[in-house]
Amino acid sequence: MEVGAPDYLAGERQTAEFDVESMKVTWAGSRHALEVSDRMARLVASDPVFRKDNRVMLSRKELFKNTLRKAAHAWKRIVELRLTEEEASRVRFFVDEPAFTDLHWGMFVPAIKGQGTEEQQQKWLPLAYKMQIIGCYAQTELGHGSNVQGLETTATFDPKTDEFIIHSPTLTSSKWWPGGLGKVSTHAVAYARLIVDGQEHGVHGFIVQLRSLDDHMPLPGITVGDIGMKFGSGAYNSMDNGVLRFDNVRIPRDQMLMRVLQVTREGKVIQSDVPRQLIYGTMVFVRQTIVADASCALSRAVCIATRYSAVRRQFGSQNGGPETQVIDYKTQQSRLFPLLASAYAFRFVSEWLKSLYTDVTEKLQRGEFSTLPEAHACTAGLKSITTSATADAIEECRKLCGGHGYLANSGLPELFAVYVPACTYEGDNTVLLLQVARFLVKTVSQLGSGKVPVGTTAYMGRARHLIQCKSNVQSAEDWLNPQVVVEAFEARSLRMSVACAENLAKFPNPEEGFAQLAADLVEAAAAHCQLIVVTKFFEKLQQDIPGKGVKKQLQILSSVYALYILHKHLGDFLSTGSITPKQGALANDQLRSLYSKIRPNAVALVDAFNYTDHYLSSVLGRYDGNVYPTLYEEAWKDPLNDSVVPDGYQEYIRPLLKQQIRNARL
């Protein structure tokens, strides 16, 4: 905010009962992270190349070229200022425009790191780090995305030349969707069925050069292009999602990523001690980062809706006084505050997931693979529930802003359009929950075998208690006790998983049973994942959290998150007998009183996200709350208002009006 400019939300900020600066540190993860983030946000906001207010007005070609310009400029600044990787990734984040760089840094580099041998990493990573090559992740095909084993592209070893021949045998084997592929990438990690000596060895990753490093023309045998416009204006159309076909393209043998499986010069196939599933490792990595992205997108939408709800007034004027701020309506609070609590919940669960991922990666390096299934289930499940909730929440925030939320300059329509594919990419959310369900059913089936469940399924080890326990909540106050809440969530989750396992046992063919019960299995999986989010929020509160009133606010938010989920899924809690209808009603009473506690802190709680006006790009979410004059000013900037009488008047409006006059005379 400019120094001396009026702050229309100052009154809201004065009622805060906690230290906002300390909350900023907690949200960012550390003082260092906050400092880096803050510095990079300002660097981007102050650079005119990164302006984005005109994005939705640009044609696809202009938008795309502008994205290239921004990406090149960002890289130039990163090199000039010698930014660290942490700083560089914050710059890309605040530039806030989907681009080929997301896939280069987010998937191409991690795929080589995770699936390449030491030598392969040494050869390719330095080139990628300096952006002397630009890469994408080419897995999905026209015919198959979820079913990775169903991919049709082939990689056939030719022992005569020591090469692989990469080929697209059918139309449906065309690579379809990879970001950065359409117009930019020089290289791809392409996934194909490995064939050696006529034998198939499953799907593996291959580094394939696509375009000349001299003139960017596709290499012989490569057909490549963009797949076309996507949902919304601006939005994800800055990305060149691409189509790619291979016509017997030859690559050297050492361009197969060989950490999991090696093919020797003689054509021998050697399985290393690394599990096959590591071929899916890049997806595990990215799913984990997508959970953190969910908290960013959600907090951004909530920040806009909260500030605007405090500015906007409707009805309730008494004796000519001001009308009621819409944030004071209980219905507005019951729709908005759970989303605010969810933003914090997703932030902390993503922090935890990152540490789990780091831990599992270290173990994998040491040759310990036992925690991989849990890492897969957690990343898949949390990716699924956080992205679904966030996509719904962005749309809810748009509605919370009434008519003005539908204006592009509210920032919400484009945020929704950019965000919503997160429910599909990196694994369709339903398909991912089915993976979690498989893991849960397996865990339940092993309960009697002496194998003690660990990690996020440790609670299943108390199955005997959880299957019959009764919640002892007697008052609304009791619902503020984390242990009471967690036990209700554990009982609900365990009972849903056990019910699924029992029903599955009735089918002679387990796969047929799994297919028939899929809808119930998905609900059991979601219940388990919600339990994880609730538990990790409460566990966060066990840590030392400095700053006046900060912990208190987080306690309130954690209870709001948990009781909101309980209220939303009351049917599950009641049908499993985890709580009684009376206890459900008490939870709702508690939720209502918690909303009143959030109310004076709401604006400060979104200020703690520390978003610049540039990043928010929302007239409604401006830090200073100066909404109406800005909306009015912005309207006149629309190209339609360049002339008072519109183009087309002479051809289409005037003749119409004249004709009406003639008709009227008749």
Ligand SMILES: CCCCCCCCCCCCCC(=O)SCCNC(=O)CCNC(=O)[C@H](O)C(C)(C)COP(=O)(O)OP(=O)(O)OC[C@H]1O[C@@H](n2cnc3c(N)ncnc32)[C@H](O)[C@@H]1OP(=O)(O)O
């Ligand atoms: C800095 C960062 C920035 C980030 C920027 C990013 C920008 C984002 C931009 C957008 C970018 C978008 C980019 C994109 O979109 S990239 C494309 C993303 N594509 C997908 O996500 C495809 C989704 N499909 C799959 O993952 C698999 O095919 C599934 C899993 C569905 C089935 O598979 P399959 O038919 O083979 O499996 P199975 O069911 O027989 O299971 C077999 C066994 O394997 C285990 N298993 C399965 N999966 C994993 C795993 N992952 N780790 C460890 N283990 C795993 C499984 O538990 C089972 O174990 P067990 O029961 O036998 O013990």
Ligand SMILES: Cc1cc2nc3c(=O)[nH]c(=O)nc-3n(C[C@H](O)[C@H](O)[C@H](O)COP(=O)(O)OP(=O)(O)OC[C@H]3O[C@@H](n4cnc5c(N)ncnc54)[C@H](O)[C@@H]3O)c2cc1C
């Ligand atoms: C914006 C965007 C960017 C992308 N970027 C990349 C990229 O960079 N690289 C890349 O390789 N891919 C990329 N993808 C592809 C993406 O990973 C796939 O679209 C995704 O994995 C879903 O696969 P699908 O499209 O085959 O969906 P489908 O599997 O065809 O899903 C269609 C419907 O079928 C249901 N369904 C499918 N299987 C089952 C099942 N077993 N049981 C029950 N229901 C089922 C799904 O729930 C869904 O409702 C991108 C996609 C998008 C939208």
